[in-house]
Amino acid sequence: MTKWIYSFGAGQNDGNAGMRNLLGGKGANLAEMSNIGLPVPPGFTITTEVCSAFYENGRKYPSDLKDQLNEAMARVEKAMNLRFGDADAPLLVSVRSGARVSMPGMMDTVLNLGLNDQTVEGLARSSGDPRFAWDSYRRFIQMYGSVVLGVSHHRFEDLLEQTKRELSKDDDTELTAEEWKVVLKGYKDIVLNETGTAFPEDPQDQLWGAIGAVFGSWMNPRANTYRKLHDIPASWGTAVNVQSMVFGNMGQDCATGVCFTRDPSTGENVFYGEYLINAQGEDVVAGIRTPQPMAAERATPDQNPMEKALPEAYQEMLKVRDLLERHYKDMQDIEFTVQSNTLYLLQTRSGKRTAAAALRIAIDMAQEGLITKEEAIARVPPASLDQLLHPILDPKAERKQLARGLPASPGAATGVIAFSAEDVEDRASKGEDVILVRIETSPEDVHGMHAARGVLTTRGGMTSHAAVVARGMGRVCVAGAGSIMVDYKAQTMTVNGHTLKAGDWLTLDGGTGAVYLGRVPTIPPTLSGDFSTLMGWADSVRRLGVRANAETPEDAETARRFGAEGIGLCRTEHMFFGPDRIGHIRQMIMTEEKGARARAIGALLPFQRDDFAALFRIMAGLPVTIRLLDPPLHEFLPHGEAELKEVAKALGQDVEALRARRSALSEANPMLGHRGCRLGISYPEIYAMQVRAITEAALAISKETGKAVIPEIMIPLVGTKAELDLVRKASEAVIADVLKEQNATLEYRIGTMIELPRAAITADKIAESADFFSFGTNDLTQTTLGLSRDDAGSFLPDYVEKGLLPQDPFISIDQEGVGALVRMGVEKGRATKPDIKLGICGEHGGDPLSITFFESVGLDYVSCSPFRVPVARLASAQAALAARKAVKA
Numbered sequence: 001m002t003k004w005i006y007s008f009g010a011g012q013n014d015g016n017a018g019m020r021n022l023l024g025g026k027g028a029n030l031a032e033m034s035n036i037g038l039p040v041p042p043g044f045t046i047t048t049e050v051c052s053a054f055y056e057n058g059r060k061y062p063s064d065l066k067d068q069l070n071e072a073m074a075r076v077e078k079a080m081n082l083r084f085g086d087a088d089a090p091l092l093v094s095v096r097s098g099a100r101v102s103m104p105g106m107m108d109t110v111l112n113l114g115l116n117d118q119t120v121e122g123l124a125r126s127s128g129d130p131r132f133a134w135d136s137y138r139r140f141i142q143m144y145g146s147v148v149l150g151v152s153h154h155r156f157e158d159l160l161e162q163t164k165r166e167l168s169k170d171d172d173t174e175l176t177a178e179e180w181k182v183v184l185k186g187y188k189d190i191v192l193n194e195t196g197t198a199f200p201e202d203p204q205d206q207l208w209g210a211i212g213a214v215f216g217s218w219m220n221p222r223a224n225t226y227r228k229l230h231d232i233p234a235s236w237g238t239a240v241n242v243q244s245m246v247f248g249n250m251g252q253d254c255a256t257g258v259c260f261t262r263d264p265s266t267g268e269n270v271f272y273g274e275y276l277i278n279a280q281g282e283d284v285v286a287g288i289r290t291p292q293p294m295a296a297e298r299a300t301p302d303q304n305p306m307e308k309a310l311p312e313a314y315q316e317m318l319k320v321r322d323l324l325e326r327h328y329k330d331m332q333d334i335e336f337t338v339q340s341n342t343l344y345l346l347q348t349r350s351g352k353r354t355a356a357a358a359l360r361i362a363i364d365m366a367q368e369g370l371i372t373k374e375e376a377i378a379r380v381p382p383a384s385l386d387q388l389l390h391p392i393l394d395p396k397a398e399r400k401q402l403a404r405g406l407p408a409s410p411g412a413a414t415g416v417i418a419f420s421a422e423d424v425e426d427r428a429s430k431g432e433d434v435i436l437v438r439i440e441t442s443p444e445d446v447h448g449m450h451a452a453r454g455v456l457t458t459r460g461g462m463t464s465h466a467a468v469v470a471r472g473m474g475r476v477c478v479a480g481a482g483s484i485m486v487d488y489k490a491q492t493m494t495v496n497g498h499t500l501k502a503g504d505w506l507t508l509d510g511g512t513g514a515v516y517l518g519r520v521p522t523i524p525p526t527l528s529g530d531f532s533t534l535m536g537w538a539d540s541v542r543r544l545g546v547r548a549n550a551e552t553p554e555d556a557e558t559a560r561r562f563g564a565e566g567i568g569l570c571r572t573e574h575m576f577f578g579p580d581r582i583g584h585i586r587q588m589i590m591t592e593e594k595g596a597r598a599r600a601i602g603a604l605l606p607f608q609r610d611d612f613a614a615l616f617r618i619m620a621g622l623p624v625t626i627r628l629l630d631p632p633l634h635e636f637l638p639h640g641e642a643e644l645k646e647v648a649k650a651l652g653q654d655v656e657a658l659r660a661r662r663s664a665l666s667e668a669n670p671m672l673g674h675r676g677c678r679l680g681i682s683y684p685e686i687y688a689m690q691v692r693a694i695t696e697a698a699l700a701i702s703k704e705t706g707k708a709v710i711p712e713i714m715i716p717l718v719g720t721k722a723e724l725d726l727v728r729k730a731s732e733a734v735i736a737d738v739l740k741e742q743n744a745t746l747e748y749r750i751g752t753m754i755e756l757p758r759a760a761i762t763a764d765k766i767a768e769s770a771d772f773f774s775f776g777t778n779d780l781t782q783t784t785l786g787l788s789r790d791d792a793g794s795f796l797p798d799y800v801e802k803g804l805l806p807q808d809p810f811i812s813i814d815q816e817g818v819g820a821l822v823r824m825g826v827e828k829g830r831a832t833k834p835d836i837k838l839g840i841c842g843e844h845g846g847d848p849l850s851i852t853f854f855e856s857v858g859l860d861y862v863s864c865s866p867f868r869v870p871v872a873r874l875a876s877a878q879a880a881l882a883a884r885k886a887v888k889a
Contacts, residue, residue, distance in 0.1 A: 004050050005068045008034045009042030009243075010079030017328075022047050024239030026098030029348050036327060038320065039344050042079040043093070043243030044072035046211065048100065051237030054215045073242075080244050085203040089126060090119035092136070092245040095210035097217060099238045102333075102349050103226050108147040108217040110210040111280055112140035112245060116201040124177070132250045134180035135172070139249075139280060141187045141199060144206065148213040151194045159186045171289075173278050207242070214240045225447050228800070231807065231849075246344045248337040249280050255310060255338040256281045259294055261321045262331045264353040264471065265410060267360025267530075271295055271321055273334075274461045275306045281335060281346065290480055291461045316343045324348055329370050330379070331361050354410055354471050355380070355387035359530040373537050374881055380534060382848040382875040387411070387474040388531060389867055391522035393509055400517040402506075403495045405456070405481030407513040408467035413454030413476035414507040414519050417500055419491055421448020428452070435506045437493055439486050441466040449475060454508040456515060458484045476510035484515070535563060535870065538877035544854065545861030546872045547623070549841060551575055551611075556618040559866040563873055566623035567615060568774065568863020569714075569841035572690060573631040575611050576604070586638050586647045588686070590661055596651055601689045608693035612711075613701055621707040625774060625841070625863075626694055627753065628680060628687050628727075630716035632670035637662055671779075671788065676717025677727050684730055691731045695738040698746055710747045714774060718752040721765045728769055751837070755779035760821035763828035767836055773829050774863070775822050777842030777850075781809050784818045810843065813850040823857045830858075839863060848875035855879035 006014035006023055008031040015023045015031035023031065027045030034040045046069070053062055077083050082091035092114040097103075115123065115137045124133035146153040160172070163183050169175060175183070191199045200206050217223060218238045227234060248256030258281075259273020274291035276283050283289050292304050294314065299305040307314045317336065320343075324332045333351035337344045353361065362376035371379070390411030393399070415433035418424040421444065427434045428451040436452040438445065440459045449455055449469055454476035457466045461480055470477030484495040491502040498517065500506065507516040547568030548559030556567065576585045581604060588600035615624050638644045644662065648655045667673035680687035691713060698709040713731060718724045728750050739746060754760055755776030763773070782789055787796075789810050799805045805814070813819050822840070829836050839861040844850035846868030854862055855876065864872050 001064060002049070002062065003047075003068075004062060004065050005044050005046055005072045006031065007042070007044045007072050007075055009040045010075070012042075012075060015045065020100045021236075022049065022239075024048055024098030024100055024241070025102055025349050026096065026347055027239045027241050030241065030243070032327075033324075033345055033348060036323070038323070039342075041244045041246050041344055041346070042076050043241060044069075044076065045098070046240040046242070048237040048239050051215050051218060051239070052235070055219070055237075059212075059216075076242075076244050082244075084114055084207075085119065086122065087118040088122045090114055090122045092119075092123070093207070094241075094243050094245055095207070095214060096241045096243070097214045097238045098241050099218075099232070100236055101230075101232055102352065103223065103230075103232070108213050108220075109282070110140070110143050110147055110213070111282065112136045113144070113206050113210055114203045115140045116203065119203070127247075127250060129250055130177035131175070131180065132247065134177045134184065135175070135249055136247070136280075138180050138184045138187060139282075141184060141191070143282070144210065145187065145191050145194075145199070147217075148209045149191060149195050149199075151191055155190050155194065156187055159183065159190065211240050211242075214238065222444055222446050224801075225450070228797075234803075243346070246337045246339045246346075247280070248276075248339065249278050250339060252277055253310070253338070253341045254278055255306065255313070256283065257291070257294065257306065257336055257338075259317065259321075259334050259336070260331060260351045261325045261334070262351075262357070262361055264331070264333075264351050264357050265407065267331075267353065267357035267364065269364060270298075271318065272298075277304075277309060281337065290459065290482065310338055310341065312341055313338045313343045320345065326370070329365065329375075331357075352468055352471055355384040355474070356410065356528065356530070358384060359388075359528070359534050363530050363533050374541070376534065377538050377541065377874070377877050378881060380874060382871045382878065384474065385531075385870045385874060386867070388525060388527060388870070390474070390476070390525060392511065392525050393507070393516075394521040394523045397521040399507070399520045401514050402498060402517050403481045403483045403515045405458075405478040405513045405515065406461060406467070407509075407511055408464075408479040409455075409470040409475060409477035410510045411454075411474075411476040411525075412507065412509050412511075412520070412522050413452075414505065414522065415453045416503050417493065417506050418448070418452070419486065419488055419493075419502055421445045421451075423502065424448035425451045435508060437484075437486060437506070438466070439488075440464065441469070449473060454478070454510065456481060456484075456506070456508055458482055458486055476508050478508045478510060478513050478515055481513075481515055531870070535873055538874045539563070541880055542873065542876040543880045544851070544859065544872075544876040545839075546869055546876060547625075547839070547841075547861055547863040548866045548869055549845070549863050550615070550866055553614045553618060555866050556615050559869055560618060562866060562869040564622075564866065564869045565861070566619060566625075568623075568625050568839055568845070568861060570612075570615060570624065570626045572608070572611075572627060572629050575608065576629075576631075576636070581607055582636070583646065583650060585636050586643070587650050588683075589636055589665070590638070590647050590658055591651050591653070592661070593651075597683070598685060601685050605689050605693055608690060609697050609700075612694050612697035616697055616701040616709045616711075617705065620705065621709065623710065623712055625712040625714050625751075625772075625839075626690075627714040627716050628677075628690050630676045631679070632667075632673065632675050637665060671782065677715050677723050678717065680715070680727055681723065687727060687731065688734050691734040692738055695735050695746060695748075696742075698748070699738070699742055699744050702746075708747065710749065712749045712751060712772060714772075715750065715752045716776070717755060717779070718766065719756045719758045721762065721769055724752050724766055724769045749837075753779075753841075754822075754825045756783055757821055760825040760828075763825040764832045767829040767832040770829075770833075770836065772837035772839070773825060775825065775838075775840040775842065775859075777813055777818060777822070777840055777844045778810070780821060780842070781814065781818050784821060785809060785814065807849075812847050813844045813853055815853050819853055819857075822854075826857050826859065837861075846872050848878070851875040852879040852882065855883055 013034045017032035020028040084091045096109045120137045124130040142156040145151040248254045255277045257275030263272045273294040293299045294306040296305045296307040335347040358380045362379040366376040393412045415435040424434045437456045505518045507520040547566045548564035549569040550556045551570045584600045584603045698711045702709045749771035751770045751772030753776040841863040845862035846864030
């Protein structure tokens with residue numbers, strides 16, 4: 001018989017931390033905390049396998065699940081000395097999701113389940129606090145009505161706000177039991193009117209409804225969006241955790257809170273968290289009430305820190321903090337409740353953190369001896385390093401501060417205001433930078449948060465939904481800016497006499513919490529010492545070299561600053577679009593007269609020589625791989641009449657003749673047309689000019705710096721050995737001429753891009769004529785899959801969503817198809833020439849998952865955009881460590 005349910009707490013712990021795939025992260029950690037003796041309210045976990053069975057069998061449960069659930073519930077009843085559904089001593093439970101990886105706020109939770117018109121009276125009698133009992137009941141109806149029955153939570157909130165206004169009360173805690181009864185009747189009327197059915201009174205019906213809602217929420221739109229953003233497979237499913245309730249809303253000696261064992265924004269080794277007295281857990285993370293700090297040192301004079309308000313429970317939390325961090329050897333995110341001064345732990349998990357915090361925590365823990373340096377390297381997600389490259393506000397720039405909130409996620413962001421996630425997506429799709437402004441965010445806003453440059457909320461704290469999700473996404477966030485009034489209907493925000501509307505400009509400083517009027521200039525960030533330390537550790541273990549794709553001095557300098565070991569791809573076609581060059585390149589292409597073509601090419605020679613000299617100078621002896629011209633020809637053709645007339649005038653030719661020439665050169669499919677080495681074969685003088693410029697620049701910079709420059713000349717789009725032979729022979733003849741003219745010597749390499757399937761298949765033959773290969777995985781993906789990178793975006797998301805492709809093949813390499821060709825090219829190339837240098841220069845060179853693959857096939861280096869160099873360095877180190885671990889295993 002399959003075991004579908006695992007109990008935890010009260011001396012029966014069927015699971016442990018190593019069972020997160022089966023029990024989900026929450027269930028595994030609840031069992032683990034129980035195992036190490038922490039105060040965890042008893043309960044049970046319905047496994048992720050039930051979720052899979054639920055979806056595979058038309059949303060039906062396994063036949064023996066009900067019996068196992070009844071047995072597990074009986075154990076909880078015995079442990080708590082309460083009975084589920086009993087009118088005198090009712091057991092109430094929470095029903096919560098729990099996937100194997102944390103997905104904060106993406107799925108659904110129901111608290112206080114088991115209340116009805118009879119059990120609420122029993123709860124009032126047993127607690128001695130009718131206000132608490134009826135408050136819990138209204139919370140349950142609001143949560144169950146929204147999560148399970150599909151009633152908009154705003155309907156309940158609007159009624160509650162209206163009631164408080166009528167009673168002249170500001171806070172939920174001020175309402176009496178009798179007043180809650182009135183609210184509750186209104187809630188039930190809302191449910192009946194919205195659903196056509198009365199609110200369910202039977203606790204068993206409530207329980208199965210909530211379980212179904214949690215499993216159903218695994219496939220809701222916000223969870224689907226979150227999984228896509230974080231590459232979480234839908235097949236993993238979620239567990240469901242049913243746990244006996246403890247109450248933080250029973251009075252002034254009760255509380256609920258969320259805390260981190262270290263600061264999730266900075267990584268500082270300080271206890272960090274927020275709590276609310278007389279509240280339940282959702283109150284803290286939902287941003288409905290602004291929480292208070294836990295530590296006195298972090299409190300302002302007008303705040304009431306938990307350290308002073310509940311000193312005994314706070315001291316217990318300090319012990320728990322130390323125990324959990326040493327047990328899990330990672331920064332923990334803890335949810336807790338205090339009931340009548342007694343502490344209970346509801347959850348622990350590895351805490352979401354910014355990249356800066358991840359760096360500091362990993363390094364500190366390694367230096368503290370909690371983890372090894374290798375574990376520290378593996379602990380930081382490579383892609384998160386992008387967060388460190390966020391700009392910051394220019395300290396010299398003028399600015400007008402409108403408000404200040406909490407610095408929830410670092411960096412600076414400037415954009416136009418949008419008040420809904422849909423408006424953000426619409427504006428962002430048109431190329432606008434956007435700031436999402438909300439009273440508070442909810443999981444439904446996640447797609448807008450992803451599209452935004454920054455997020456501003458007027459309610460909520462450092463552990464609110466907005467803060468946690470923004471930090472995980474690397475978005476700038478300022479939370480809890482309470483002086484700002486947002487009017488969704490009018491599409492305005494008002495603060496300190498200023499009224500801003502949708503489309504107006506706003507600037508956020510996520511490092512200080514400041515909100516500024518208009519656009520404030522930004523400057524590049526300064527990388528911390530923690531960054532250098534971790535990169536040093538990573539460089540000491542990685543095998544793959546890391547170069548950059550760069551063709552401008554700015555890109556080259558950025559690449560060097562981020563630790564690039566050379567240039568793996570200089571796209572020379574990008575150098576010709578300047579206004580002082582585009583005319584010459586058009587003349588060269590449009591004329592059929594050799595003399596005119598030679599003059600145009602001659603005019604380009606000094607530009608190219610200076611271009612290459614600048615790159616050689618910046619790279620200071622590091623390898624620089626220069627790809628000879630590879631334009632889809634249509635990119636350089638004159639388009640409008642003005643451009644056509646300008647070229648005709650420069651060439652002294654008839655406009656009509658050039659119009660006919662343009663028509664003749666136009667191609668139906670230019671990406672597979674007259675480009676790459678094909679262009680160099682048709683017009684050998686183009687490549688001759690570039691090779692001469694490379695050679696002259698290398699000699700000049702060698703002489704200038706005293707450091708040897710060894711240029712790598714890369715011939716693009718080769719499909720046959722004969723093509724490479726022809727172009728290589730012509731290039732070597734030019735190099736020989738230059739060396740003879742200058743009575744000099746020069747070491748150089750000539751290689752090719754492997755970007756066509758035929759080149760990979762015949763790599764053994766091509767290697768005979770190549771000093772190096774660089775796999776151009778952008779075009780290799782296009783030509784292998786028959787996809788246009790520019791056009792496939794309209795349907796590729798459907799392929800990924802339906803499981804036809806594991807991920808977008810232009811983001812992460814298609815290992816089965818394109819990867820097989822790379823592997824073949826490596827093996828065939830090295831079979832012919834064992835010492836051939838092998839690299840990759842497509843966009844996949846900066847993708848951590850692809851880098852793991854490139855490590856496995858034995859490439860020598862990866863090349864990526866300058867800002868991805870740190871990502872590639874860390875990912876390469878992690879890939880090397882994983883490879884060593886696999887060999888040992």
